[in-house]
Amino acid sequence: MKNIFGTAEEILNYNINGFHEYVLDEPVHLCFASANLCALMGASQDELLSETEDLYLRWLHPADRELYSDFIHELQQGERALKAQYRIIKKDGAVIYVEDSMTSRRLEDGRLAGYSVLTDITGLKNENDNLRFLNETIPCGFLKYTCEKQPRITYINNQMLKILRFPEIKEGELDYLELCKENIFLMIPMEERRKFTLYLNRVYTHGVPMAGEMPVLRCDGTRAYVFGWVTKCINEQGREEFQSVCMDITKRHYVKRANEARRYIKALSDVYDKIFEYDFSTNTVKCLYAQDYSMFKWIKNIPMQMEEATEKWIAANVAEEEKASVAEFFRAFCQKRLKETSSMPPQIEYRALSSKGDVKLYRGIFLKMDDSISLYCCR
Missing domain, CATH: 3.30.450.20 (PAS domain)
Known part of the structure; x- marks a missing residue:
């Protein structure tokens, strides 16, 4: 041969x-x-x-x-x-x-x-130096992840680890970081995953970077809010990958939301007797405004578990013959089964105890502030 x-x-x-x-x-x-x-x-x-x-x-x-x-x-x-x-x-x-x-x-x-x-290895070394520069000098999270249907994280810098509050792993404990590296969607709230997938599909298909705000799940169960960019690149192995740069805007998000809530309450309090905040990001409800707080001291600006607090209020205040229908209305809302029509948001009419102890007819309506917050207003 x-x-x-x-x-x-x-x-x-x-x-x-x-x-x-x-x-x-x-x-x-x-x-x-x-x-x-x-x-x-x-x-x-x-x-x-x-x-x-x-x-x-x-x-x-x-x-x-x-x-x-x-x-x-x-x-x-x-x-x-x-x-x-x-x-x-x-x-x-x-x-x-x-x-x-x-x-x-x-x-x-x-x-x-x-x-x-x-x-x-000059190219690889220079890239690592650039990543180290991002890691040490710029207060941004940086991620590299695959273009698979279930993207895997191949690089995450220290700033992103801080944003997501990944703890040090102790012996015998679950390594949550390794789980997230295998599936980036574990860091994305359930209700945001479809939107995030659509963003990635657009970036991959059109090859154009996209930017926007979105919540991410921290390891301690809370949420952080980031403003970031997603772009598609070719890595040193010649494979396609996504890269994201993220800025932590959590404090700004909550300040902005609090300011918006105050403006809403100021306007709505002229029309409604009571205003409750339903927050799906924390699965909680609290009373933001009431003409008479005596019935709602237990949730006045104190977040309570959403379904549990709602059920407690219905059991104590709603007329007996209407408890089932009111409970189903709020249960459907909490489980996101209530759909807004093109003309009107979800609303209900029922009889319940007033602060004076007599039974009155109430009308309630859910007003959506953003993807996580809705205000329940009644009179």
Whole structure:
């Protein structure tokens, strides 16, 4: 069979990254420098080969020469395979990062030889430096994740870990971070996952970055709100991936929401006797306004579990014959089964006890503030 791959010398010379051979006995020196290595460094064989000194050392960045010397010293201790990363200054002055994979072997004549393959990792090193810069100097979360139907996180910086409040893992505890890395949707609230999927599909299909606000789930059960960008890139392996940069706007979100709520209440209190806030992000309800708070002291600006508090109020105040229908109305709302019509939001009419103890007819309506908050107003 004809050898289509060339001779062993040709393969070593041209086809293996930066291949070269050492004599590791003193004085350490290169005894073979491949054409591939010379092309990588911009050097000639005469500038690398010598029987009396290690000319290769001259090409190393001054700050990395001690690391390289320690690397060679370890290889001189016997047969082994080691790796090291260091910088080389090419003939044109450019600095490149390389990974040196060397195997030392004792020859039959007793000499110790080294066989080295040199890989240019400059692109990868520069990317890691850029990620480290983002990680250490910019107060933004940064994520890289796959373009699969269930995206997997391949990189997450420290700032994003802080935003999501990932704790240190103790022995025997569940590693929630690893779970989230396998499925990014675990960090997205259930009601936001469809919207997030649509964003990713648009970015992937059209190749255009998108920006917007959205909530994310923290490890402690609370929510953070972020403003971020999603873009599609090609990574160093040539694969498509999503990248996101996120800013924590949680404090701003709550301040803005509180201001909006005050404006709503000021306007609505002229029309309605009572106003309750139903918050789906925390699954709670609280009384924001009442002309007479005596019946609602227990939830006056105190968040209570949504369905439990509603059931307690219905049992104590709604007329007996209407409890079932009122309970079903609020249950459907809490379970998001109530649909707004094009003209009117969800509303109900029922009889219940007033603060004076008599039974009155009440009309209630749910007014949506945002994706998480609705106000129940009645009179």
